[in-house]
Amino acid sequence: MKAVHRGKVRSLLQLSRRLTIEQxxxxxxxxxxxxAQQRRLRKDPRRCSVLLFPGQGSQxxxxxxxxxxxxxVRDMFSVAQRILGYDLLSLCxxxxxxDLQKTVHCQPAVFVASLAAVERLHHENPKAVExxxxxxxxxxxxxxxxxxxxxxxxxxxxxVVKAQYKQACLQAKEHCRSLGVQEPVxxxxxxxxxxxxxxxxxxxxxxxxxxxxxxxHFTRTKLLPVSGAFHTDLMASATKxxxxxxREVEVRRPEISVYSNVxxxxxxxxxxxxxxxxxxVVSPVKWEQTLHExxxxxxxxxxxxxxxxxxxxxxxxxxQKCNRKAFQTxxxxxxxxxxxxxx
Numbered sequence: 001m002k003a004v005h006r007g008k009v010r011s012l013l014q015l016s017r018r019l020t021i022e023q024x025x026x027x028x029x030x031x032x033x034x035x036a037q038q039r040r041l042r043k044d045p046r047r048c049s050v051l052l053f054p055g056q057g058s059q060x061x062x063x064x065x066x067x068x069x070x071x072x073v074r075d076m077f078s079v080a081q082r083i084l085g086y087d088l089l090s091l092c093x094x095x096x097x098x099d100l101q102k103t104v105h106c107q108p109a110v111f112v113a114s115l116a117a118v119e120r121l122h123h124e125n126p127k128a129v130e131x132x133x134x135x136x137x138x139x140x141x142x143x144x145x146x147x148x149x150x151x152x153x154x155x156x157x158x159x160v161v162k163a164q165y166k167q168a169c170l171q172a173k174e175h176c177r178s179l180g181v182q183e184p185v186x187x188x189x190x191x192x193x194x195x196x197x198x199x200x201x202x203x204x205x206x207x208x209x210x211x212x213x214x215x216x217h218f219t220r221t222k223l224l225p226v227s228g229a230f231h232t233d234l235m236a237s238a239t240k241x242x243x244x245x246x247r248e249v250e251v252r253r254p255e256i257s258v259y260s261n262v263x264x265x266x267x268x269x270x271x272x273x274x275x276x277x278x279x280x281v282v283s284p285v286k287w288e289q290t291l292h293e294x295x296x297x298x299x300x301x302x303x304x305x306x307x308x309x310x311x312x313x314x315x316x317x318x319x320q321k322c323n324r325k326a327f328q329t330x331x332x333x334x335x336x337x338x339x340x341x342x343x
Contacts, residue, residue: 048133048304050294051148052319053114055139055285058312059106061095063113063335070119076154080112083158088112104162107140111161114144114310115154117333121307128307134257136290138315142261142280149254151273156249160277163245243278264289288322295319295326306330 067073077089091100092109100106114137122129137145143157152160251270258267260276264286267273295303303326308315313332320327 045302045304049128049131050304050306051135052308052315053137053141053144054310054312055141059110061097063311064092066336067116067120070123073116073119107161111144113335117309117335121333136259145258149256149258151252151254160245246274259290261285264293291322295323303329309333311335
């Protein structure tokens with residue numbers, strides 16, 4: 001896979017931010033070094049940006065329809081078709097919805113559509129990409145954030161996404177059958193915002209929570225369109241194939257700060273990326289903690305511009321609940337309709 005696709009895909013996401021970083025000059029300090037920390041402090045936050053990449057559950061039929069006129073987008077979907085073995089663009093544009101909702105399809109769809117949205121942002125507001133200092137992605141969105149940061153190649157990350165979730169679903173279902181649901185799993189899978197959590201586990205456990213939601217004092221319950229208990233122990237059998245897939249691809253240290261779903265902290269090295277991605281499938285998504293890490297400020301300090309790149313506005317909604325001041329400079333890069341983006 002690497003020999004066939006890597007050379008082709010390196011040219012797909014040649015964004016100005018990366019080209020600027022790769023120009024000759026003194027060696028860049030590591031993200032956690034004192035020099036890098038001082039450099040971040042010297043930057044005016046109002047002239048910097050943060051990119052947030054959505055995850056599974058944000059997909060909808062028609063997404064990517066507003067992106068096809070931008071450079072590289074059709075090439076990205078062509079590469080995806082060769083890797084996945086089916087026409088992902090047609091599925092995004094035309095459905096059917098029941099097929100798009102399947103994890104084996106919606107994970108790659110959200111991944112590609114989100115990176116295609118970056119192409120739109122770069123075309124319409126290049127400064128937003130050039131000034132990006134940090135990125136984070138929710139669940140599968142973390143792979144898109146790592147591609148954007150230069151830590152992984154587009155095709156290789158998509159290969160890992162394909163391996164991760166296709167085998168994960170099959171193995172997790174087999175694991176549940178072998179258990180006979182004798183030891184039901186019910187645990188927090190995503191920490192979204194204060195008092196906002198996603199609980200995952202066996203269907204019987206989820207049905208009970210919905211039926212008893214009033215007595216349990218839940219404000220609202222809603223079943224999400226996902227087909228696996230991701231980020232819980234039910235996915236333990238998926239960690240080995242994911243680790244194996246990660247060993248087959250090249251991983252580099254991110255060129256900007258990218259935050260891990262596992263603990264909300266920045267990735268420090270390529271080995272750190274591999275370890276945390278392998279843990280992600282069985283670990284709750286610490287999204288609330290990630291947002292606090294990105295947007296923590298001293299009193300009176302300005303916030304960066306934030307762009308949610310990809311389908312849906314769920315990450316904007318969680319940002320609003322976690323940090324209203326940071327949300328004031330939030331914008332969504334739509335993947336379906338054409339709207340003017342703020343400068």
